Amino acid sequence: MILRNYTLIGNSRAAALVCKSGSIDWCCLPEFDSPALFAALLDEEKGGHFTIRPIGNYSSEQRYLPDTNVSEIVFETEQGTVKLLDAFTAQTEEQKTIALQPDHEILRCVEGVSGSVTMQLEYVPRLYYGKLPPKLKNYRQLGIQCTWKENIYSLHTTLPPEQLMVNETRVTATFTVHAGKRVLFALAYSSQSPAIIPELKQTGWYRMRQTVTFWQHWIADCNYSGLYLEQIKRSALTLKLLSHAPSGAIVAAPTTSLPESEGGGRNWDYRYCWLRDASFTVRALVKLGFRNEANAYLNWILHATRLTQPKLQVVYSVFGHATLKEKTLDWLRGYRNSKPVRIGNGADKQFQLDVYGEVLDAIYVYAPFEAPDRATQKFALGLGNIICKLWHQPDNGIWEIRSSIVRHTHSLVMAWVGLDRLIKLAENYSWKDVSLEKYRQVRAAIQATIEQQGYNTTIDSYTHELSGDMVDASLLTLSLSGYCNAASPRMLGTTRLIIERLSENDLLYRYRSITDGLTGDEGAFVICNFWLAENLARAGELEKAMHIFETTLQHASYNGLLSEEINPHTHELLGNYPQGFSHIGLISAALAINEVYKQTTVNA
């Protein structure tokens, strides 16, 4: 059980991880942050799983069907070959009006390719992250159901009901699939209403085809052509799975407590939305042509932050809940014995100055497509005023360091970016009654502070904190956010020192030798490698940029998914998986490399 063996499926409301052994080992329903029904990823014994695989020896290969979020596993056995297709049903809003559909449906189609293969089914749901055993009830043709609070989960299949062995806590079956034949399974979820029973025999395969077409049509809107096209499309499809269609939010990852080092305690719940991702996310979506998603995300920011405006929290739930109380789930062993397993996220109470700049930059990037309305203007001005009031205060910084607060250079740069974008917005859209002079003065004061105290002439680099002598990888974003040029002497010096101090086996840590108040180590940080690649490309070092970019890609899962971190020694993926921030970094770096590559070839 290693992360690279997992593929993500979902419907932009919930998601599941499917292992190449045919087991769904992680699935939370009905929302990303709902309690898990299958959590074998965090505890094989207690977590619960939904497995379909051949009996006896087999080998398996897993991939996505091209341009889709439909997982395909091909099992090779001595008796023959079978395919297993897995997906959350995805339909257009129009298709949904034709027949009643459950709130969520995971479709699993077993298809004989050659020979006759005997398969086994094991459906072992567990309620509330494996804490409670279910009470399964067999309604035969109407499915095998279990209820918990307002939730009802039901299993359906095209197998005859008598072929299923049902007891209170698990369903098992043995069945043979012949070449050209299909057996379908569906897990349906309904809430607060009578369950809706998905029909499988006549329409199940049709819904799977609809799902394939849905994803192909969606990705066809991607207007990018150039280097690394497949990786960019996979990243866009993954971001779409991490987006929450009803609210427009994008969660950082669909999992919790996948550790930053095996056996360590750096295990966090990432099923929430971090505002620090705002600017990069909107830029990536807009550049690829996904304006609907960018618009929805900005609207989410505007509405989700209502409870705390004009102040912003670091992190919110998809519905804008401002309190995400952190708890530990003591009964779970954790991924490869990495305890504790946490839910909720204590970062919600931290102060990060940079998020104000991130959000203002996101508004600025989207503004050419839809001029900011009065509500957005009021919101943006509120953020600007907060920056003016708080920019001189220490914060937890982009890396959410829990042990201490200091004045981070990166946070100040993002405060500068925020005011810079606010001034440009006010000028471009002729906002009235805006104290532009005040914003200009504060912007200049912030810049002076950064250049005088955030840059150390002894080490020839910007520094992690004011008057410091250490670096962290967030400094690579100084050029990416438009504060300075990647080819400027100060930025070149910073990039050089970051490579020297933070790189190992061509992979970059986000920081080293900085006390963050946590025990244990962590791996190289994926997005930092992409930031480095983008910096190198923009500084004209295309070959080096491509090397760093491709080295990072080599560590992705077999299906192109990236987690938050990579172990530079074992090359395993670490941390929550797949992580949106990593894929946003991938898109951004690939676009930059492609841009420079094109310029280089034109000039040549």
Add this chain to the structure above:
Amino acid sequence: MNISDLILWGFAATLVLTTLMAASRPLGLTRIDLPFMLGTVFTSNRNNAPWIGFMAHLVMGWLFALIYGVTFENTGLATWWFGAIIGLVHGAAVLTVGLQVLNFIHPRMARPYQGPTPTRQLQPAGFMALNYGTGTPLVTLLSHLVYGGILGMFYS
């Protein structure tokens, strides 16, 4: 019979009944959703079913208010407690007869003893609507009791 009272308080009582039943769902007491179940008689569009069903439920609330009015007139007992008793009987009838009949006339509700077809996908209610959660009989009886109580209290 005071028709204007029945229209006004029939509306108010139906609204309270619907609210009580809706509030009990997120609390995990039941999954019964009468507006949704009635709405899906007319459409399979999940976006439209709730409001169509609510309108249908409102009309039914008025029709039942007429029956309550006739009973109040004939017995001369237009009091909250008598209304509540009728409401209790009404709720029991919904649970034991109404939902069973609905199962056989509803074009999208699966029959208990047959496999689901593409157009019959709504979970059947079962005995006393227990398929929708063990709290369903209690919630249904209590909300109908309140419906009757309101009509009895305000009918003059």
